Amino acid sequence: MRYDAxxxxxxxxxxxxxxxxxxxxxxxxxxxxxxxxxxxTDASHGQFxxxxxxxxxxxxxxxxxxxxxxTIDFVDQAAVHAVREGDGLTVSLANGAALSxxxxxxxxxxxxxxxxxxxxxxxxxxxxxxxxxxHGYEFSDKRLGVLNMSTLSGHxxxxxxxxxxxxxxxxxxxxxPNLDADLARRGVVVEPARIEGLVGxxxxxxxxxxxxxxxxxxxxxxxxxxxxxSINIAERLGCAIETGxxxxxxxxxxxxxxxxxxxxxxxxxxxxGHTVTFACGDGVMxxxxxxxxxxxxxxx
Ligand SMILES: Cc1cc2nc3c(=O)[nH]c(=O)nc-3n(C[C@H](O)[C@H](O)[C@H](O)COP(=O)(O)OP(=O)(O)OC[C@H]3O[C@@H](n4cnc5c(N)ncnc54)[C@H](O)[C@@H]3O)c2cc1C
Numbered sequence: 001m002r003y004d005a006x007x008x009x010x011x012x013x014x015x016x017x018x019x020x021x022x023x024x025x026x027x028x029x030x031x032x033x034x035x036x037x038x039x040x041t042d043a044s045h046g047q048f049x050x051x052x053x054x055x056x057x058x059x060x061x062x063x064x065x066x067x068x069x070x071t072i073d074f075v076d077q078a079a080v081h082a083v084r085e086g087d088g089l090t091v092s093l094a095n096g097a098a099l100s101x102x103x104x105x106x107x108x109x110x111x112x113x114x115x116x117x118x119x120x121x122x123x124x125x126x127x128x129x130x131x132x133x134x135h136g137y138e139f140s141d142k143r144l145g146v147l148n149m150s151t152l153s154g155h156x157x158x159x160x161x162x163x164x165x166x167x168x169x170x171x172x173x174x175x176x177p178n179l180d181a182d183l184a185r186r187g188v189v190v191e192p193a194r195i196e197g198l199v200g201x202x203x204x205x206x207x208x209x210x211x212x213x214x215x216x217x218x219x220x221x222x223x224x225x226x227x228x229x230s231i232n233i234a235e236r237l238g239c240a241i242e243t244g245x246x247x248x249x250x251x252x253x254x255x256x257x258x259x260x261x262x263x264x265x266x267x268x269x270x271x272x273g274h275t276v277t278f279a280c281g282d283g284v285m286x287x288x289x290x291x292x293x294x295x296x297x298x299x300x
Contacts, residue, residue: 002088010063013109013280029072047277055276081236127200142164147223149223245272255285
């Protein structure tokens with residue numbers, strides 16, 4: 001069977017697209033490996049009508065609703081490769097199977113590259129966080145830290161005092177001299193020492209242990225990790241990709257079409273600002289564009 005659309009990634013972007021396409025009575029196959037980026041957190045914030053909901057619960061509900069339509073197939077397999085074949089696309093799966101479709105939506109998300117500091121990985125999404133709009137309110141007026149990871153970290157450090165008293169951990173690195181005055185004006189304390197590890201019960205944070213054994217009390221540490229695509233399918237298809245400050249971005253037009261005919265992309269892989277709301281909106285936009293291209297033919 002040839003599907004109208006194959007969607008690689010069945011999370012916020014992919015399932016939003018699937019819902020619109022099946023409501024337009026199109027045949028859709030969603031491939032998914034069930035590793036949404038925010039699976040590390042218990043509560044996702046900032047979504048319309050779902051502030052504080054568990055992300056895996058939200059996705060399970062959405063998948064149930066999407067599965068209720070008659071023209072959808074779910075295949076819980078990793079896509080490993082995609083190529084153009086004739087007037088369609090063929091996607092190869094990890095189990096050796098191959099599926100074909102008229103259109104392809106890339107919604108496979110990104111993978112964060114966490115810093116190699118003991119205690120970070122197990123606290124990621126709990127007390128080691130990246131986005132103040134997603135998780136900052138819960139740490140209002142607590143002792144907050146920002147880890148120096150890239151040129152963006154200094155800017156992050158000057159924003160975070162909106163939520164509480166902030167220390168910028170240089171972790172043995174340098175500070176951009178242009179930021180000195182900004183940080184001082186915002187009341188940010190700069191700590192130059194290298195971080196040896198994080199301290200605290202379970203996934204809570206109570207202190208940062210610095211080189212030499214000194215401990216500085218802290219309740220939340222902000223990091224701005226770099227990232228990579230979950231899979232290199234966009235590159236191999238020939239999609240235009242730009243290097244953003246923290247990782248790659250698939251270039252799309254306002255309808256989420258890539259430069260490769262019949263290939264669309266949505267969600268975190270297509271933007272610098274990453275939220276569930278943006279990913280869902282991207283999925284809807286891509287679905288509308290895919291549907292119109294199936295009805296009226298592809299835009300030349
Ligand atoms: C710790 C943390 C907390 C966050 N908290 C919030 C928050 O509170 N509020 C908010 O709005 N945003 C939050 N975000 C951001 C949010 O997680 C992302 O913006 C959102 O998940 C992006 O959705 P997506 O569909 O693009 O990608 P993802 O949700 O990452 O989904 C990609 C899907 O594709 C699948 N996949 C990957 N490779 C393949 C393959 N080869 N074949 C098949 N399937 C594949 C994955 O398994 C996954 O299911 C948070 C992010 C992190 C890291």
